[in-house]
Amino acid sequence: MARTVNRLSRFNMTALALGLAFLYLPIVILVIFSFNASRLVNVWGGWSLRWYIEFFNDRAMLQAAWMSLRVAAVSATLATLLGTLAAIGLARGERFAGRALFSGMLYSPLVMPEVISGLSLLLLFVALNAERGFWTVTIAHTTLTMCFVTVVVQSRLTSLDRSLEEAAMDLGCNPVKAFLMVTLPLIIPAIVAAWMLAFTLSLDDLVIASFTTGPGSATLPIRIYSEVRLGVKPEINAICTLFIALITVLIVLASFASKLSSSQGESAAPL
């Protein structure tokens, strides 16, 4: 019995290998070709860091990367703040009228096609006569990622034993203090995980960003996309590899944070 449970059968091994290959083969090829010395994308010309050096000398590309990082950091922070507040409201608030509607509306960006979100935001910014650039993209990304934050933090909050807060109140904390002294320390890992998730989402968004950005403030995905349309330069491979590395680190950190969070409470947060 234990053997069949613990060890993978030949069939399972094959299925797993094929599945992983399907997911990661393109990425692996991209990473390998980022170290290609040849100028041609599909011809291997030996190992080289040439395209990385090229990237770090490409001002326009660096500017776009810097823009992306700033947008991601600011929008993730805003989304984490708003999303956490919404999660607290939903998980802890009294059952107010329209609560179900509110939570449904909060989650709509999860299922809404990005083109629609992007277009509606564009129309809003045009109507408001807002100058499109850093802030419009940041606000758009905040609305996109806030619901993810809410999902992560709310699930942590609901898994948290309500009597912990009651115990804190019983021992002399007013409700606000009970939240700050007991609940907040316990959900901080989930909040950190949510921030990193929001950061990652913002970093790789192309659709909404291209709707809401203005001239001279292209994010990295927009920049890459427009370059690719003129032909794939090996430099793009190098940028993408750096991107993959950054996102991998963030996702690993995020899942580590949520593990930490769940080891302190009874049940696990998602991720």
Add this chain to the structure above:
Amino acid sequence: MAEELAKTANHSTTEDTALRRATDMPLLRIEGVTKRFGNFTAVNALSLDVRAGEFFALLGPSGCGKTTLLRMLAGFETPDEGRVLLAGRDIAQVMPHERPVNMMFQNYALFPHLSVRDNIAFGLRRAGMARGEIATRVAEMVALVKLEGLEKRKPDQLSGGQRQRVALARSLARRPQVLLLDEPLAALDKKLRESTQAELMELQRRLGMTFIIVTHDQEEAMTMASRIGVMDAGRLAQVATPRDLYEAPASRWVAEFVGDVNLFEGQVISREQGRLKVTTREAGIITVAEPHQPVTKEIVTVAIRPEKIKLSRRGLASAVDALQAINRFEGEVAEINYLGGLTAYRIRLDNGAVVRSVMANTARLDVDGYGSSERVAAWFAPDDGVVLEQ
């Protein structure tokens, strides 16, 4: 250190007692308290007095409102009607953090991010106690619940029993006027539960503190409490000492809820010399002692605990038995359940009714036991039956 604590606790309660004697008030008075959740009335116009230094148990089936009542005492629920007076002050609308009561939670609710020491010190820090004083008090509490050496551990590094002790120490640290315990032993296994019961009682006696415990386990309530309030559907069905609750239940419901019981419904046909004769469908005419409160109703229920129904083979064991065995039924053994210290029998009487009898297994060798289908006489003394009117 524990003695010191006991002394101070005793000191304050003596003061309180003197004060209360002057005003003739119990420490805690619940007056006509009602709590509704939507259409459901969890606690219904309930009144109760708890005296200082009592170990009071709220006992009842799940959903009877006992936890809601406890939560109203802690301040987590606000009564819709009625008053809750603690030492004469109405605390019904006071926030939990401003009440001089503390609660020990069913699942302990220990703060997982804090060490044992910080968990115990939590309430003291909130009270603004001086640093040195906190350290002394925490050390006292740790010694009191025998957790020395575990101060730096986090709750998830403790066993269930140790967590229970931390929760107890934390709730006692502020020296509340009343300690509320919500099913404090439910999560422990049987052996540990029994030893913890004894420790809790010992602690309560030593500290002279008022404990109110909520439990659904009647054995636990019987063992620990000096008085028990049995709750049913948001009301108190009876408030009595464990002995009175068992031997003199106020109603059919209480008799059935607390322990096992044989119930015979019948009509009172005569009363003479302090004896009532009741004619029952199940067991013919039963003679029982008349209760202190005169019986007013015609239709009554006679309740007899199984261990009060004795069995004998044929004839009677002694002349004393003969005098008492006015109520005597013939029948045969239908079912035998050997329970170790006791054996529970079901006797099918010749008229078809089934009565339960429990006999202590006083001898190791089975010389007194009855076999299946054996003919026996089941009998009980008039004093052993309780007449219930509701």
